[in-house]
Amino acid sequence: MEKILRQEKLREWVDTLDDCEVYAPAFADSVWNFARVEAGTDIDLSHTNTIGSVKAFTFPQREVFFRFEKKDGVPVLTPTLPDPKPTVVFGVRPCDGRGMPRNDTVFGLSRHPASRDTSPSLDVEKEFEDPYYWARRNKLTLVGLACNQPHSPNCFCQSVGGSPHSEEGLDILMTDLGDRFHVKGVTAKGVEAMERGRDAFDAVCDADQTEVEKVHERSHSYPQRPIGDLDAISDALRESFDSPLWADMAQHCIGCGICTFLCPTCHCFDINDEVISPTTGEGERVRTWDNCQFPDFTMHTSGHNPRGDLGSRLRQRVNHKFLYFVENHKTQQCTGCGRCITECPVGIDIVAVLERVGQS
Numbered sequence: 001m002e003k004i005l006r007q008e009k010l011r012e013w014v015d016t017l018d019d020c021e022v023y024a025p026a027f028a029d030s031v032w033n034f035a036r037v038e039a040g041t042d043i044d045l046s047h048t049n050t051i052g053s054v055k056a057f058t059f060p061q062r063e064v065f066f067r068f069e070k071k072d073g074v075p076v077l078t079p080t081l082p083d084p085k086p087t088v089v090f091g092v093r094p095c096d097g098r099g100m101p102r103n104d105t106v107f108g109l110s111r112h113p114a115s116r117d118t119s120p121s122l123d124v125e126k127e128f129e130d131p132y133y134w135a136r137r138n139k140l141t142l143v144g145l146a147c148n149q150p151h152s153p154n155c156f157c158q159s160v161g162g163s164p165h166s167e168e169g170l171d172i173l174m175t176d177l178g179d180r181f182h183v184k185g186v187t188a189k190g191v192e193a194m195e196r197g198r199d200a201f202d203a204v205c206d207a208d209q210t211e212v213e214k215v216h217e218r219s220h221s222y223p224q225r226p227i228g229d230l231d232a233i234s235d236a237l238r239e240s241f242d243s244p245l246w247a248d249m250a251q252h253c254i255g256c257g258i259c260t261f262l263c264p265t266c267h268c269f270d271i272n273d274e275v276i277s278p279t280t281g282e283g284e285r286v287r288t289w290d291n292c293q294f295p296d297f298t299m300h301t302s303g304h305n306p307r308g309d310l311g312s313r314l315r316q317r318v319n320h321k322f323l324y325f326v327e328n329h330k331t332q333q334c335t336g337c338g339r340c341i342t343e344c345p346v347g348i349d350i351v352a353v354l355e356r357v358g359q360s
Contacts, residue, residue, distance in 0.1 A: 001184070001185035001190075001191045001194055002182065002183070002184045002185070002204045002209075003182075003183045003194060003201035003202065003203070003204060004180050004181070004182060004183070004201065004202040004203065004204050004205075004208055005174070005180060005181040005183050005200060005201055005202070006179065006180050006200075006202070007179055007180060007181070009200040009201070010040065010043060010045070010181070010200075011039075011040030011041055011043060012040060012197065012199070012200040013040070013197035013200040013201075014037065014039075014040035014043050014090070014197075015039065015040040016196045016197040016200070017088050017193065017196060017197070019085070019086065020085060020086040020087060020088045020141075021036065021084070021085050021086070021087045021088070022036070022037040022043075022087075022088050022089075022090070023035060023036055023037060023057075023087065023088070023089045023090070024037050024042070024043045024044065024045070024089070024090040024091050025044065025045070025047035025050050025090075025091040026042075026044065027044075027047070031050075031051040032047040032048060032049065032050045032051065033050050033051050033052050034050055034052065034054070034057075034089060034091075037090075043090060045090065045091050045145055045174075045176070047091055048151035048152070049093050049095075049096075049151045049152065049337065049339075050091075050093075050096075051262065051339070051343070052262060053096045053099060053262065053263065053264035053337070053339070054089055054092055054096045054097075054099070054100065054142065054264065055096075055099065055100075055103055055264050055265070055267070057087060057089060057136060057140055058100075058103065058107075058133050058136045058137045058140060059103065059107070059133060059267060059269075059289075061288065061289050062286060062287070062288045062289075063082070063132060063286070063287050064080045064284045064285070064286055065080065065132070065271070065284075065285040065286065065287060066078060066079050066080050066284070066285050067080060067282070067283070067284050067285075068273075068281070068282070068283055068284070068285070069280055069281055069282040069283070070280060070281035070282075075281070080284075081131055081132065081135055082132060082135045082136055083135065084135065084136055084139050085139065086139045086141070087136075087139055087140050087141070088140075088141045088143060088193060089140070089141070089142055089143060090143045090145070091143070091145050092142045092143060092144045092145065092170060093144065093145060093147060093151075093337070094144055094146065094147065094157065094162060094163060094164060094165060094166040094167075094168070094170070094173075095155075095157045095162060095166075095264065095335040095336055095337035096169075096264045096335070096337065097142055097144050097166060097167070097168060097169035097170040098157075098162050098166055098168045098169050098264075098335040099169065099264030099265045099335045099337075100142065100169035100264075101168060101169045102265045102325075102329070102331070102333055102335075103133075103264075103265060103267055104137065105329050106267050107129075107130040107133040107134070107137075107267070108127075108128060108129040108130055108133065108134055132287070141171045141172070141189045141190065141193050142169065142170050142171050142172070143170070143171065143172040143174060143190075143193070144167070144170035144172060144173045144174065145173075145174050145175075145176070146164060146165035146173060146174065146175040146176070146215075146216065146219065147164035147165070147219060148164070148175075148176060148215055148218070148219055149164075149219060149222050150164075150222050150224060152338050152342055153225075154225065154338030154339075154341040154342050154349075154351075155224055155225070155336060155337070155338045156224045156225035156226075156227065156336040156338060156351060157224070157335060157336035157337070158220065158224050158336070159224055159225060159226055159227040159336055159351075160227065160230070160332050160334050160335060160336040161230070161331075161332065162335055162336055163219075163220070164216070164219035164220065165216045165219060167184070167186045170186050170187075170190070171185070171186055171187045171189045171190030171193070172184065172185055172186060172190035172193060172194065173186055175212050175215055175216065176215075177208070177211055177212065177215065180208075182204065182208060182211075182212040183201065224336075225338075225351045227351060227354055227355075228354075228355075228358060230322070230326075230332060232358065233322050233354055233357070233358060234322055234323050234326050234327075236357050236358045236360070237318065237319050237322055237323040237357055238323060240357050240360055241315070241319075243357070243360060245356060245357060245360055246311035246312065246314055246315040247309065247310075247311035248311075249311070249314060249348070249353055249356065250309075250310040250311040250313070250314040250348075251310075252346040252347070252348065253293070253310045253313075253314060253346060253348055254345065254346060255293050255294060255295070255310060255313070256293070256345065257291035257293045257294060258340075258343050258344065258345070259293065259317065259339075259340035259343070259344060259348070259350075260291050260292060260293060260317065260340075261289060261291065262339040262340065262343055263337075263339065263340060264335055264337060264339075265321075265333045265334070265335065266291075266292075268289070268290045268291065268292055268297070269287050269288060269289055269290050270287070270288055270289075270290040271285065271286070271287050272285070272286055272288070273285050273286075274286050292307075292313060292316050292317055292320070293313050293314075293317065294313075295307075295308060295313075297313075314348070314353070317350075318350060318353055318354070318357075320333060321333045321334040321350075322334065322354065334350070
């Protein structure tokens with residue numbers, strides 16, 4: 001399904017989703033980030049890219065697996081499997097959209113679903129399934145917004161096989177045509193969301209189709225950070241495991257972990273039991289984001305740490321994106337959003353790291 005949506009009709013469409021939780025980029029504290037939209041009048045798609053990715057909608061920073069307590073001396077477990085309202089997120093950039101199928105793979109799909117309809121379904125064959133992730137994922141509709149031009153000098157989506165107007169992982173792709181949007185339903189969930197607001201849309205004419213094609217073509221003309229042959233990069237990383245380059249490139253790293261927390265595809269987590277009341281034995285089993293850039297991430301109970309230095313931890317982050325994930329899932333994990341470069345307080349640049357490794 002392809003339609004035209006006048007800018008002034010966007011709010012009307014959003015208001016038809018009144019039984020959903022709707023989110024869109026909002027500007028606060030000097031950054032764009034996703035925020036709850038209470039009404040169509042609150043929505044603003046003039047953003048660049050959000051500082052945080054959409055992964056938190058399916059993989060929150062903290063979530064409770066179950067609660068426990070003792071009753072009459074007997075342990076009692078109370079499940080806390082989420083049952084969210086349907087959620088629609090507007091303004092998702094294609095780099096974030098491409099991150100979602102990669103996370104789907106990690107949390108339950110048996111193969112990377114890039115070549116098929118990426119609308120999630122529990123009917124898809126899985127090797128395993130994370131029920132907490134999929135309870136949210138199956139209620140999530142992602143409305144993408146194509147990038148007519150790069151929003152940061154650190155964007156490199158095309159260098160990792162993406163596109164400023166990629167549909168991968170999205171349910172709907174919107175393209176800004178100035179006074180109107182071209183809106184394409186990519187999945188069944190996306191078409192359903194468009195059908196609900198059918199009165200807000202107009203038909204696509206030949207002139208509209210020609211213009212959207214020109215906008216998409218022009219978006220490829222802007223320079224992006226080049227990486228080179230991705231297969232050659234994987235080979236170079238494999239051969240550089242013991243290279244002194246890693247220690248050299250990590251000299252300035254402070255181990256803050258901002259690179260992985262903001263990344264749309266980093267997914268490492270820790271699980272802990274948090275006691276609320278020692279008297280009653282009441283508490284919660286909690287999953288929280290973890291970070292391969294932290295020394296405790298690989299700390300053994302013996303005190304041995306196989307990645308005890310910053311260089312080995314930088315190597316792990318880069319290798320996971322461009323080597324290990326490729327070996328396991330046949331695609332790069334990085335989607336080229338550039339957040340890790342933009343937000344690094346000491347200027348570590350993953351594209352420059354790959355360039356140095358390739359030259360070594």
